[in-house]
Structure formats: C-alpha cells, structure tokens
Amino acid sequence: MARSPVAMEKLFSGDRVAVARAISIVENGESEARVLLRSLFPRTGRSYRIGITGPPGAGKSTITSRLAGHYRDRGLGVGIIAVDPTSPFSGGALLGDRVRMADVETDTGVFIRSMASRGSLGGLSRKAVEAADVLDAAGKDVILMETVGVGQSELDIAGAADTTVVVLVPESGDSIQAMKAGLMEIADFFVLNKADRAGAEQAVMSIQMILHFRENADWNPSVVKATASTGAGITEIASLIESHRAHLEKSGALALKRRERIARRIGDLVSETLRVDFWSPERRAMLAARMESVMQMANSPYDVAEELIGHFKSR
Amino acid sequence: MARSPVAMEKLFSGDRVAVARAISIVENGESEARVLLRSLFPRTGRSYRIGITGPPGAGKSTITSRLAGHYRDRGLGVGIIAVDPTSPFSGGALLGDRVRMADVETDTGVFIRSMASRGSLGGLSRKAVEAADVLDAAGKDVILMETVGVGQSELDIAGAADTTVVVLVPESGDSIQAMKAGLMEIADFFVLNKADRAGAEQAVMSIQMILHFRENADWNPSVVKATASTGAGITEIASLIESHRAHLEKSGALALKRRERIARRIGDLVSETLRVDFWSPERRAMLAARMESVMQMANSPYDVAEELIGHFKSR
Numbered sequence: 001m002a003r004s005p006v007a008m009e010k011l012f013s014g015d016r017v018a019v020a021r022a023i024s025i026v027e028n029g030e031s032e033a034r035v036l037l038r039s040l041f042p043r044t045g046r047s048y049r050i051g052i053t054g055p056p057g058a059g060k061s062t063i064t065s066r067l068a069g070h071y072r073d074r075g076l077g078v079g080i081i082a083v084d085p086t087s088p089f090s091g092g093a094l095l096g097d098r099v100r101m102a103d104v105e106t107d108t109g110v111f112i113r114s115m116a117s118r119g120s121l122g123g124l125s126r127k128a129v130e131a132a133d134v135l136d137a138a139g140k141d142v143i144l145m146e147t148v149g150v151g152q153s154e155l156d157i158a159g160a161a162d163t164t165v166v167v168l169v170p171e172s173g174d175s176i177q178a179m180k181a182g183l184m185e186i187a188d189f190f191v192l193n194k195a196d197r198a199g200a201e202q203a204v205m206s207i208q209m210i211l212h213f214r215e216n217a218d219w220n221p222s223v224v225k226a227t228a229s230t231g232a233g234i235t236e237i238a239s240l241i242e243s244h245r246a247h248l249e250k251s252g253a254l255a256l257k258r259r260e261r262i263a264r265r266i267g268d269l270v271s272e273t274l275r276v277d278f279w280s281p282e283r284r285a286m287l288a289a290r291m292e293s294v295m296q297m298a299n300s301p302y303d304v305a306e307e308l309i310g311h312f313k314s315r
Numbered sequence: 316m317a318r319s320p321v322a323m324e325k326l327f328s329g330d331r332v333a334v335a336r337a338i339s340i341v342e343n344g345e346s347e348a349r350v351l352l353r354s355l356f357p358r359t360g361r362s363y364r365i366g367i368t369g370p371p372g373a374g375k376s377t378i379t380s381r382l383a384g385h386y387r388d389r390g391l392g393v394g395i396i397a398v399d400p401t402s403p404f405s406g407g408a409l410l411g412d413r414v415r416m417a418d419v420e421t422d423t424g425v426f427i428r429s430m431a432s433r434g435s436l437g438g439l440s441r442k443a444v445e446a447a448d449v450l451d452a453a454g455k456d457v458i459l460m461e462t463v464g465v466g467q468s469e470l471d472i473a474g475a476a477d478t479t480v481v482v483l484v485p486e487s488g489d490s491i492q493a494m495k496a497g498l499m500e501i502a503d504f505f506v507l508n509k510a511d512r513a514g515a516e517q518a519v520m521s522i523q524m525i526l527h528f529r530e531n532a533d534w535n536p537s538v539v540k541a542t543a544s545t546g547a548g549i550t551e552i553a554s555l556i557e558s559h560r561a562h563l564e565k566s567g568a569l570a571l572k573r574r575e576r577i578a579r580r581i582g583d584l585v586s587e588t589l590r591v592d593f594w595s596p597e598r599r600a601m602l603a604a605r606m607e608s609v610m611q612m613a614n615s616p617y618d619v620a621e622e623l624i625g626h627f628k629s630r
Contacts, residue, residue, distance in 0.1 A: 034617055041615040056370065255610075262609055262616055266602060267594075269620035274589045274627075279582075287581060294577055295570075300356040301577055302349055305584035312589075 051161030366476030
C-alpha cells in the first residue's frame with residue numbers, strides 16, 4: 001500500500017501544519033488524496049458536524065464565528081469549513097471587503113478553511129466533506145460547515161451535516177425564497193438573524209406558518225431569534241444544536257445519517273474512478289474524431305456516447 | 316431503433332401539446348428521453364440561447380418576460396426555461412406570491428417551462444439544456460434561460476447559453492458578491508436593474524471598476540441600466556445581445572461554444588450510462604453487505620469502492 005503523504009501521527013494530534021497540508025492534498029490531488037483519506041478513515045466519526053446555511057447576507061459567517069467562540073469557551077476543538085462565495089471567510093482580501101474574524105482566527109484551537117466554489121465541476125461538495133473528515137481525524141470536536149443555501153451542491157453539503165441550521169433575516173420574502181430553494185426540508189431549526197431589525201416578528205411568524213406545512217413526526221424544527229453581531233441568541237442556538245444532537249443519538253438517527261453519508265461516499269468514489277478510467281487518451285481521441293460529424297448533424301451525441309461505451313466495455 | 320414517444324412532425328411545427336409532452340419526457344424518463352432527444356437532435360442548433368442570471372430578487376423574471384415581449388413584437392418565436400427556485404415563473408402559487416406574467420403567459424408564441432431545482436441530484440442542468448433542445452427543435456428563434464446565479468449547476472446552465480446576461484441591483488455589496496460567486500467570469504454584459512433606486516450610479520461604477528480586472532481581448536462586457544418593471548432599458552439589452560451575437564458569429568466563437576456544449580453532452584451521457592450499468596442489483600447488494608464492516612471501521616469506503624469496481628471490470 002502507498003505511504004500516506006502526511007505524517008499521520010502529527011495529523012491525529014491536531015498539528016496545524018499537518019492539517020493544512022492534508023486539506024490541500026484533498027483539494028488538489030486525486031490519488032494522493034485517496035491514500036490519505038484511506039489512512040485517516042479509521043479515526044473519523046467522532047466530530048459533530050454542523051451545517052450553517054442560508055441566503056447571501058444573512059450573517060452566516062458571524063454566527064459561525066460566534067458559535068466557534070462558544071465552543072472554544074467550553075474547551076472544545078473547532079474546525080470551520082466555509083464553502084460560500086459570499087462569505088468573508090472565503091474569497092480573501094478582494095476590494096477590501098474582507099472582515100477580520102480576529103477572535104477566531106488567532107485562536108489556535110480553531111482551524112478555518114475556505115474552499116472555492118467556482119470552477120469546481122461539481123466536485124466541491126465531496127471535497128468539503130473530505131476536508132471535514134480530515135478535521136474529524138485531527139480530533140476536532142465540532143466542525144462548522146458554512147455554505148450558501150441555493151445551489152444543489154450546497155444542499156449536498158448540508159446533507160453531510162448532523163445538524164443543519166438555516167439562517168434567515170427579516171427581509172420580506174426571505175422565508176418564501178428559502179422554502180422554494182429547498183431549505184425548509186433540510187433545516188433542523190431556523191435562526192432569524194438581525195432580529196433587532198424591523199419585521200423580525202412577522203418573519204418569525206411567517207417561518208412558523210410555513211413549518212406547519214412540514215410533516216415531521218419525531219423532530220419539530222423551531223425558530224430562534226439572534227443578533228449575531230452582538231452575540232445575542234448564540235447560547236440558544238448552541239442549546240438547540242445540543243437538543244437536536246441528543247434527539248438524533250436517542251432515536252438512532254445519527255448512526256443512520258453517518259451510514260448514509262458513507263454509502264454516498266462510496267458511490268462518489270465509484271463514479272470518479274469510472275470517469276477517470278473511461279476517459280483514456282484513446283477514447284478522448286475517438287471523441288475528437290467524431291465531433292465533426294456531430295457538428296454536421298450526421299451523428300447525434302447519443303450515437304457517439306454509445307460507440308464510446310461499446311469500446312469501453314469490449315476491452 | 317425505438318420509436319419516438321412524441322409525434323415528431325407536430326413537435327417540429329411547434330405544437331404546444333407536443334412540446335409540453337416532450338419536455339415532460341425529458342424531465343422524467345431516462346430511456347424514453349434518449350429516444351426522443353436522438354430523434355430531434357438533427358433539428359437543433361438554430362435557436363439563439365440567452366442565459367439570464369443573477370442573485371435572488373434582482374428582477375430576472377421581469378427582464379425575461381420583457382425580453383420575450385420584445386422578441387414577440389418582432390415576430391420571433393420565444394421559449395422560456397426558468398430554473399430558479401425564487402422565480403415567479405417557477406414554484407407556482409405558493410402562499411400567494413406568484414406574479415402573473417399575463418402578457419407573456421397568454422401569448423401562444425411563447426412557451427414557458429419551469430424546472431424544479433430541488434431534489435434533482437445534479438441532473439437539473441443537463442435537463443434544462445435538453446429542454447432547450449426541445450424548444451430549439453420546435454422552431455423557437457430565441458430561448459431565454461433564467462437561473463439564479465449562485466450554485467455550480469446554475470453556472471453550468473449559464474455555460475449552455477450563447478449570451479449570458481447577469482442582472483444586479485443597486486443594493487450594496489451585490490456586485491462584490493456576484494464577482495465572488497463567479498458571475499463576473501460568465502457575464503457577457505451586466506444589467507443594473509431597478510436603476511431608479513438610490514445607489515444606481517455607484518453600483519454601475521463599482522461593476523465597471525471590477526470589469527477592469529477582467530482580461531478579455533476580443534469582447535469587453537459593459538453595463539446597461541434598466542428598470543424592467545416599466546420596460547426602461549429593454550431595447551438596450553436586446554441591442555447588446557444582438558451585438559454580442561454578431562461578435563460571436565464573426566469570430567467563430569459561436570460555433571466553438573456549440574461544439575463544446577455537444578462534447579460536454581456526450582460526457583454527461585457516458586457518465587449517466589456507466590452509473591446505471593454499474594449499480595446493478597448485484598452490486599447494490601454487495602454494497603449493502605459491506606456497510607456493516609465499514610461502520611465498524613474494519614473496512615474503509617475506499618476498500619469497498621475498489622472491490623465493487625474490480626467486480627464490475629471482471630464481468
């Protein structure tokens with residue numbers, strides 16, 4: 001078996017350099033990443049994974065940052081993965097809009113990693129989950145995964161969390177849009193952030209009304225108000241996360257979630273391996289040779305796909 | 316060869332019932348959809364495809380609707396595909412927020428189809444492009460594809476357009492967020508909608524400043540102001556689309572875009588076919604049998620994926 005590209009004992013002890021290097025490998029390299037993830041897999045399954053999602057501008061980063069502080073105050077190790085193009089955690093110092101998360105960034109008990117969401121060809125959600133595995137194996141007790149709640153890959157990441165928190169703001173229509181975007185189905189509870197703004201009460205009522213439409217026998221999502229910029233509501237959010245965790249553990253749903261996550265992972269690995277095997281130089285050349293006849297409508301894309309698959313199977 | 320499930324002559328003549336049925340088949344059925352798409356492929360490649368994207372609340376639907384009216388006034392056939400969970404075209408009559416697009420909806424020269432973006436497992440962008448092929452084969456001159464510009468699958472849909480229009484509003488930070496979300500790279504030009512609001516001039520300047528960072532030798536995206544609710548700016552938008560089209564045709568970039576789109580389609584067909592072939596009842600059972608040992612950390616997901624692939628290849 002290939003040797004792991006990272007000193008595993010350092011990684012398991014939470015060494016920042018080893019963790020950073022491991023996540024970079026997950027982001028960049030295919031075969032190296034597999035060797036690494038295979039080595040660390042037996043050490044995963046201990047962290048609690050919390051997804052923080054919602055529309056751009058809802059204050060997800062501030063809540064993530066405050067929650068990290070809350071857990072640090074209790075002596076817990078925290079990892080943060082930000083997969084949100086509009087997050088101040090991500091994106092860097094572009095045009096001076098970067099918000100310094102000073103309290104969190106300088107704390108060595110917190111590891112923050114931003115992952116870019118552009119040009120990723122759909123592989124981002126898998127990589128974010130793999131980065132969470134690295135943090136898990138590095139001994140982080142809590143992993144906060146911040147994603148913008150609109151696209152499918154973001155919903156996939158939320159699906160990888162044990163508890164999913166959807167953050168909304170009082171602006172009109174926000175809750176309706178969230179519902180349409182599928183956020184209502186994935187929310188374990190809601191945070192109405194910026195609750196000091198006008199319209200907060202109506203927004204809470206609107207979310208509660210929508211929640212009545214949702215059928216859920218064993219867990220009923222609620223709405224908690226917060227003003228993350230001042231820290232108001234953070235204790236209540238942490239307490240709701242704790243209740244949800246206790247519920248999942250008691251009902252056996254936590255083990256089931258982890259099982260489904262692993263099954264999905266196996267499916268992704270299979271797809272990725274098949275894709276790489278399939279697109280050999282030989283079949284790439286075959287595709288290039290057929291393109292002209294397709295452009296002239298003499299062949300359809302369906303004919304060419306069938307021919308290539310026939311070639312793959314006949315090897 | 317299997318018979319097509321839709322009367323093709325009716326579809327090619329633009330018959331609404333045939334078009335609606337064909338798009339439903341694309342949305343729902345795998346093998347039926349392939350038969351249909353293969354039959355209609357030779358009739359595609361004639362429509363001009365325009366992507367309208369941007370953040371929720373930017374007014375994309377109003378612009379789409381106004382542009383449709385503009386093209387109808389010129390006697391052109393128009394198809395609209397809305398893949399935006401927050402669009403009034405999509406989502407239906409939920410809680411009374413549905414905006415009636417009366418002018419457009421009652422016009423038989425316009426065909427509107429909304430496609431749901433939740434629970435689609437990443438297949439949505441492919442289906443939206445296939446629905447565009449149906450409208451193309453049905454003789455629509457212009458196809459407007461409205462998507463919310465945040466997630467990866469939405470960027471994929473925008474990549475399927477000949478001209479991509481990014482709609483923003485004067486709200487602060489909007490242009491920065493758009494840039495981070497990757498919209499700057501895909502925009503052929505920008506519409507600053509709701510330009511009667513405060514901050515419109517600053518927003519235009521901010522977009523123009525960001526555009527200076529973008530390297531583009533042969534086409535320089537510009538910004539046009541609009542107030543779609545009154546129709547102001549629609550003629551300018553249509554005129555910019557026309558300029559961009561002329562540019563693409565002259566430079567040969569239009570043919571190249573179509574070629575890349577078809578190559579991507581072939582890749583998607585291959586992946587989909589391999590996935591279905593792979594997950595036979597036998598290998599599903601193998602996966603189920605291995606899950607227990609993975610949950611107990613005796614095997615890793617990587618071991619199981621390799622074993623399944625070995626089985627697939629040894630057939």
